[in-house]
Amino acid sequence: MKTKFLTYLIFSFAILALQGCQQSKGNIVKTVEEFENAVKNAVPGNVIVLANGVWNNAELKFDAKGTAGNPIKLTVEDKGKVTLEGQSRISISGEHLIVEGLVFTNGYTPTSEVISFKKKKGVYANHCRVTECVVDNFNPAERMESTYWISLYGKNNRVDHCHLVDKRNKGVTMAVRMVDEDCRENNHRIDHNYFGYRQNLGANGGETLRLGTSHYSLSTCTSQVDSNYFESCDGEHEIISNKSCGNQFIDNTFYECRGTLTYRHGNDNVAQGNFFLGNEKDYTGGIRIINKRNKAVNNYFSDLKGYRFRGALVIMNGVPNSAINRYHQVDGGVFANNTFVNCDHIQLCAGSDEERTAIPINSIIENNVFYHDKKDNVFTVYDDVAGIEFKNNLIGDNLNNIENKMTPTKLEVVANEFGYKMPQTDKGVGCTLAKPAATTENTGVNWYAKEKGELQFDTGRVIEVKAGLNTLFNAIASSQAGDILSLVESGDYVMDKSMELGHPVSIKSASQDIKPIIKSSKAEMFMIANGGGLKLKGIEINGAESPDYAGNSIVSTSHYSMNCNYKFLMEDCKVTDLDVNHSFDFLKVYKNTMADSIVIRNCFFSNITGNIMLLNKETDDLGIYNAEYVVIENSEFKDVQGAVINLYRGGTDESTFGPSLKLETCTLANVGNGKRNKTGSAIYTHGVQVNTISNLKMDNCNYLDLYMSNGEPITNLSHIEITDSNGIKYNNKSFNASNVSVNGKALK
Template identity: 55%
Template structure:
């Protein structure tokens, strides 16, 4: 039968009557809370098809999802948005654990920011079970909550040797989750990692898939990754578990963005050939190319030793980190063996120490690899240094001109592009609005004038405040990017009567310039703050910029913080520059609300430059990342030219420091002055953090205390009387 379906009841009836060759067509419109079970058996020549009246005009919203069960089923043209799945999967190739779909296909479907509002509530967008299934030309963008975007599961026999094919999908921007569980594609789990999977992943486009440090997590045998493009993705294609993977012809374009990586090799019999990387800046497990150490007699969920790896004809241009024997430690002591690296190019005229060798590399046979002349070879034989000439190929990539030694990658005609992946009828443009990209609105002093202006603003708008005093009796909800600044050279003063002046809610970002925040009218209660995040989960990351501002009189009662964040919120960047914080009973900012200690934290980048903190009872900064997980990048801290004058001395300062850091991955603290203040406390664990503490003056103050077992550099700590004006 055919005909247009208008309700879930009609759909169920059509499905139960469906014969091979039938086409079930969903009517245009919004399908709210539609849980579709598409169960049936077509034939190879006559599948049963679920399609839509017009592509792009049928959306499944609210708590909708789709399950497939049976064989020779085709689904095309569905769009999931404005909601999230009520179960743990949006599109599932199973009805229940015993009833899977085989020989079926999902094509030209869209899943767009279909996110559980709970950031750390896990779900999966596309879960592939069964065999001989194809997932192609789909558009998956903006997963904001925890859970792998697409997964191939191997829990039962029926899913082994599956010949599944994942191709020509557009994996759009996935923001940094700040936690494990942000992978874009995973095949298998550690538990089933010895299973022969035989899935082919080819010609997919990964566009800024930045959820965590595994873009792809391979966890089974005999999979193929071919002709995929990774555009500005942080992390790597990781052969986490399982042997005999073929990784060939993939392209990694870093554009010099931090934490962009390439390929990470673990386990036995891995082949990595003909891949190309450019401008990849990631370090350690996020390197352009990484070969890890294994664990002797590793349990399933740890690291198997690298053996029989064949790594040849790969090209890495202007990539910063090639990491060999990475992760070497007391547990991961099994070095790579019986492996070869042949005909590869490592070319980076701007960086001499591209290679880091963490352990014995005698188990890797190096042959005929080519280096830029500035790079020092890591073994006597197997490397040649020379200048290269480049040309730009049809994909816009910088490629060495043909070499007589046959080094480097030759790319395929089947390479993914933004155009040949996903669907033509759904835009791939960026959705996010930038701060200060909107119109400018002038605001006059008075009661709640700022509140009203903020409430009426549009995303990206700039509120320019005239000279004077602004009193707010209400909390300003910042639900979109908003900039507030002084119109003139004089700083306006903002007073407020609620517990918080600003609440950054989901989707919000805030930039403040040239303003004075005065807490004199705050309620006489504990726990006030000038800026707070939502108390609820935020599944969108936010940004906070503060420049040339003053925060003062935050002391009507104890525990008054300048900025307060909550659990299940995550900032891409918190930047505070050229600002003064004076007379504060609590902390300037404590980024320590992820207390489960499973590798989650509250902000990726924290930047504090040229600030003065004076008479602050609590800490100027607490930054916490607990747990042993190694899946994330940050947090990163840059602290430069700050003055701490009588900071941290209140009895309630539980950190016992002016700056208290726990598990921070990159620490750069230099040119700061501490007077009559608590010092810097650092607990250094996990992930080989990069720690540089340089040129700081601790006068009449505690200085630096370090715990944990990682390396660090402290140089030029002084104790000279500072001359404040």
């Protein structure tokens, strides 16, 4: 009997040991059905494992209840070898669940959220965790279709060590949703995540992280955002949009991010121990302050170029008796022990206008250090700062001093042992930080590469192309991203097919002695498709063989929405005889397309019945536009019936950056006088935020038309000579002009 009992015990322990091994390895599932069955039968301590491979169109519903000591875990067989593609998503609901190792790529969510801590309204996740997950370029084709990558509902949840890169469409990358009482005072933690490249959306709705919304902004949230790394998060000027109360932003790094950590709504929030590193990139900013008892303490700001609402420190004016979705007065703000090194703009009472008249009150700027070795004027005061106490702040002795409220000091700046520039003082002021807590090494995952999604030219092969029929078309068709098509013969490169560019490609003359001429019998010669870009150098384009179709163009974007920004660069080129019909344009774009940059240098255009650049398809007046940077330099335009440029941004939305136009050292002769020129202008800009026109000659041309709107546009005109022309038209005189003459008279 004892022998049988002993045998039974040995057998039982063996079974338990085997079960333990199986449980530690987990239950491997290979289909969505197997996953659903495993979830249905899951008990505390279970591990569900997705098998290696591609899970296509997988909608996972992880609804279960673990315990604090024995959570239920969803993981993968091998990290990096399980991808959820197509129309895939996961919803998490229940308690004490862990999701680990998922990779979403090559697709988009079939709903509005990729990872959601919610089954349905009122059924949320609590005490759950998403860790080491990846969402990479998981976007719908429609640029303005709004989706969220991660939405936190419920309470006491955590998102950590995730890798979130290349969001291209409208919608917040990660959001804390406070839709009802079960989602407030939530104590979420968002930490050690890598928020990578997010392209400029050119519209509102491009935040990387948002906590709350204006509707619930006076409700308490109590989320902690710490130790995250934000790199090139350029979606809009609110990198983080705080719209709730009681949140903490601690030890995060913002590296070359256009925009700011913005206390847009909500009270009693704290930003502490953060690094803002601009590296002199345009529009890089720090912290923007609105509302009550918000703090920015012991932060480091370096080489930030942003101005107005994107300054290194921006303290806003409010609206008296503000509606919940406008601007509440800054009251009780504390801005202490921060260090600012080579930051171009500190903005106080920003946004002051006829509506925003409530100045900051009961606030203090204390124990900060301000240093700049290239500028002497970094402070801009838009209104009365009587409600701000300035105490024990040091500024470089070359800087302008706000009503003598700070202490000018000869500051020496040296790089510390980690390479960060620190002003040396013995006053016990400024930040105590030596290096960022969050780095690319300790955020995100270590098994998925951190790469920027920026479009790159001239990084591939050099492909030689001879003159002839469709030789260039065939070369483009066989090219890959970054390839250079070298035109090695003088003569005609003729195409009877439209060339669609789905990746960046360069087309260049092989040398200055070779004179290639590109001709086409199609209405569109080059069409930049989603993901594409075009660089032209040293070639001639002739439109004589183009068909007689109204609306011809040499270069166009896709006719449909593009969720990937493009670049078009052109240098040392000649464009002639776009005259087979009455409206032959050079560059034409379509709605919901966005250029990061359009650059034309050292080019000659003549005999063109349409326009050179039509960048005017966003006419809904919502602050959306078609190109961020437009540069035209050292170029000549002759006998152009339309406009050299029609650049349009309408509306009053303040969430975007541009557009920015630089027109320098150009000559216009007989431009803009065609009967079909709708603007009646040779140059037409509407709502351009930075408009720099210099060394310009215009003869026998229609108007130089400047329509300035939205915020504080910067318009500088210098060394402009206009003769036998209609002159300059503008809606107000809020621009700077020097050495500008119109038909022999100086512009005053």
